Amino acid sequence: MNSTIPSQTTLPWLWRLPALVYRSGALIISLLLIGLIVLLSGASPIEVIGRMLVGAVSTPDQIGRVVATLSTLLLCAAGLVYTFNAGLYNLGVEGQVTFGAIATTFVLRLLYPEEATASLLPPPLTIALGILAGALGGVLWGLLAGALHVYGRISEIFAGLGLNFAATGVAIYLIFGPWKRPGVASLSGTQPFDESLWLGTFGQTEATPVGLGLGLLALLITIVVMRNTYFGLRLRAVGKNQYAAHVLGVPARQQLLSAFFICGLFAGLAGAIQVVGVFHRLIPNISSNLGFLGLLVVMLVNFDPLWVLPVALFFSALNIGSLQLPLSLGLESSLAGVIQGLLVLFALLGRGLAQRYAAS
């Protein structure tokens, strides 16, 4: 009764268009809608495109920010490839980023106490330990969601959402409580770390080689794992049909928990990079919502990691390019989110239309 494979309904032949028509039709509609929304705000779509392009790539600084965003986004998206392929909606990725960032901050503060003038260990080692701690923090938060889902039979969506807020709550508590700035506590975050604990950057930009390297490495590993390993194959098998995979001898629970583990690991690394590479302190919205953006990226590419890089790059450029809009055109930078959201929404609807109505 509740088949997951949509049945084709009988329609006049006229409706039976190739799947491609539905998909590209949906894309065109989303582009038209984006144009319409820009017009609604009283701006010219052409000008907006131009400004965003300029805003994303015209200076090394801007390119650096695109790369910094891309690094974090790649880590999140790479992790989400595992959970999506295992059939899980890991909305908890934001919390995993946040908790990773908390763990990193914890270790950095431990190794560089506020009253100290230098790190107890050599700074590169401190940073490395901080990043490692971030990964572990993400894993902890990911496995918590996984355990709630696998053993507690709680929907991973609500477990994840709940844990997102719990992680944010912990972060805010720490920022205002034990880790507050000397003097006044504020939402602007903890006391920035000493510059010796900042990740090295490409020139004077925000982009860090370590961050970009980790992001690309995570994606590369993910592509290899998903395409060339038994683990990736088992994961997809579980995601597509848990029962049949079980009958064929795939340990489903173990696979699901592994997916949460790996996603938590990558998300935790993303959180660590946000701390040591981007903000140099813990702030309440340390993830910059890049975890949620990662969900959109992976949904748009239909869970295939091979396409993650171009889409993530495009989305990062949109994010940074849109920051120019308030200055140059008096528009809000959230246009980036509107574009991203509409593209993904209509990709989903187009996919649905094609599945339901297209001639096979």
Next chain:
Amino acid sequence: MGLFACATAGFGLRVKVELQHIHKRFGPVHANDDVSLTVEAGTIHGLLGENGAGKSTLVKILSGFITRDSGVILLDGRPAHIRSPADALRYGIGMLHQDPLDFPPLTVVENFMAGSPSTPPILNPRAAEREFRRWCARFNFDIDPHAQVGDLTVGERQQLEIVRLLANGVGTLILDEPTTGISASQKTLLFQTLRRLADEGKSIIFVSHKLEDVEALCDRVTVMRRGQVAGELDLRPLHAGAQQASSHHPEIAARIVELMFGRALAMPTKPPTRRDEVVLSIEGLVLRSDRLEIRVDQLSLHRGEVVGIAGLEGSGQQLFLTACAGLEPPAAGSIHIAGHNLTHRPYADFLRAGVCYVPADRLREGLIAGLTIQEHVALRASGRHFFIDRAEVRAEAERAIAAFNIRGRPDTYVERLSGGNQQRTQLALLPAPLSVLVMEHPTRGLDIESTLWVWQQLIARCQQGTAILFASSDLDEIVQYSDRVIVFSGGRVSPAIPVAELDVELLGQMIGGRF
């Protein structure tokens, strides 16, 4: 106005139901092929047939659950326009589904009120409760109106549905396998109730697997086979001999079995492959599901032996097979594989011991839609290495495709294969040394050539020492290829009988629950 007239048709009037030349196709399957059926008012009409014979389709058409491709439904000689369950209800046609279609989290009274035309816009639970109690009292049903429906037994849920349908003015009552999963006393009460309703003039269609139930209850029976009416028999002579309902007419039973399965049984064709060593042994096994409890006191499977499970579908075969494969834990009893006690051990241990399960629902349980043939091959080989050697997997898939004559390429998605090729793929995926092969409907939906080919492969397995336990709804298949046969009937399991000792009548009786 027309609808209004029909609405009254259900109340108290005697309605003759006629289905004429009904056709229904599901893709390539002709589920109902020119089916005609007449149910006289005031009678109980049995509808018998194997699973897939088309009886379910037919009654679902009458109850509006599915729409027919062509054909006419006449109620008292007037054409009825039934396109949805709502239409059917307006004509006073109600159906009791095999799995009770009710609302488990709601209370009995709420279920009684839901969807009833007499329920006022503002609920009046007290009035509904009084009404409900009145109906219950009429039929000696004892159901707590405030209980949650999910806590009731299947029999009680059935009683609730009958009462609800009658209260809604149903004049034609369809019951789909109503005696599965209910107690003996509930069954007696059900039969009394149905008899009484028929005497009041209602038309009752009783869809069943069980010969004995049909014999005990029905005035006439229509047997369906492969989407067509195979024949119709008058059963009143059975009841005419006064009240001793137990009087048994073997010639009528034999006639019915013949109609259901064909004139004579096929000849056994399986070469002897059985060895002395016991590979699977079951002691005192008890299995429970929502609807059934199955007990298998003792069963041993020898190396190279084939044991076929006959019986009408839904009698617990699937539960038994999945338990033997280690997918369902038994409530009691033990399962030994090659001398090792594997009761309550994880499924992985069964796999390691060389037990393999091939489900009937290939695309939902056996294969993974969205993965290719070579990915399935790789999945089976999973665990040996970390990286997939694509060339090797491809070569292996090509070998399997050639050896099993699969019409597909290594990168063909399994959902794109035909049914026969999906079954070949399932067989190709079986690991090489195999102790026990548990199969559900090994050749369902296959053409004759594929069926023969599949059994060639299976017998070759037996020659290598694999024991096969399979269930099938094709009696010919069971007789042709089994060494011994067991029969399931409503959760009861017959002893294993060597195939040479079988004949149509004995099988018919066993399937009807007499053993």
Next chain:
Amino acid sequence: MDSAQLLIILATAITTATPLVFACLGETLTERAGVINLSAEGTVMLGAMVGFVVAKTTESVWLGFLGAAAVGMLVALIVAYGAITLRQSQIAIGFVLALLCSDLSSYLGNPYVRIPGPTVPPAFPIPILEAIPVLGPLFFRQGDVLVYASYVLIIGMWFYFYRTRAGLTLRAIGEQPAAAFVRGHNVVALRYLYTLIGGAMIGIAGAAFSLDFKAGWSHRHTAGYGWIALAIVIFGGWNPLRVALGAYLFGILQSLASVAQSSIQDVPTQVFTVAPFILMILVLVLTSAGWLDRLLGYLPVTPRRALMRALRTAPPAALGRPFEQD
């Protein structure tokens, strides 16, 4: 803290929670029909923005509410079309809409940030009822017509669910759509209907923020409330009364937090927004583990039944699953 002070805190809690009550009840209605509208976070925000802009340009708060309801319905229509007709993942579509609508509200609402706008005119205490000791000052001296409207909505929805034929049908299609279909109900049409009405209520919740309880518009004006509403619906076990109670509990936590701010400076108010989620997870853990049922099994039938019903948190059985006729 004396009782008068406590009464004030509780009364404030009820006021604060009122927009949330609208959103939670809208989501409850939708989910009871078997559809998850995960877009609530975005819908509330877009509703707040559209409500404010419409009210500002037409100078009518009521038209503002109408606009918010319409935009909530539009979003719900997309969810319904994707989920019910195209049978795509309700989660995916709802989630994308949640992000999309939030950003859309910021983008299109940009010119209206932090400017004065119309607000809902104050209402008077309800005569007679306000004189009831304790309950009077708590519920009926609220001075806001939306608060009173929310009472009507809570009671009305409870009545609709449990005392009307249509409500019984609604619960039926969320539990067992096939059984409802057999009883002659048009499951698809009803699911569309309730998803749209629920969406309208979620949109109205947004306008209740921007035109009344958190008057004005700014970026991310209602951030977090949509997600909290989703959690409260689970916490409230899909029962309008308990859902409202959950919303009020959240309101109490918030007003307690602002009171406590002076005494416990270490704990910022934002930490308290986490509470509903922790409670939600706890409730889910407690009820899905099955030990509650075992524990209740020791009780005699009558109190057990009452307790079971009171504690029931099983979601509608068909929640999130598409219905296919054959």
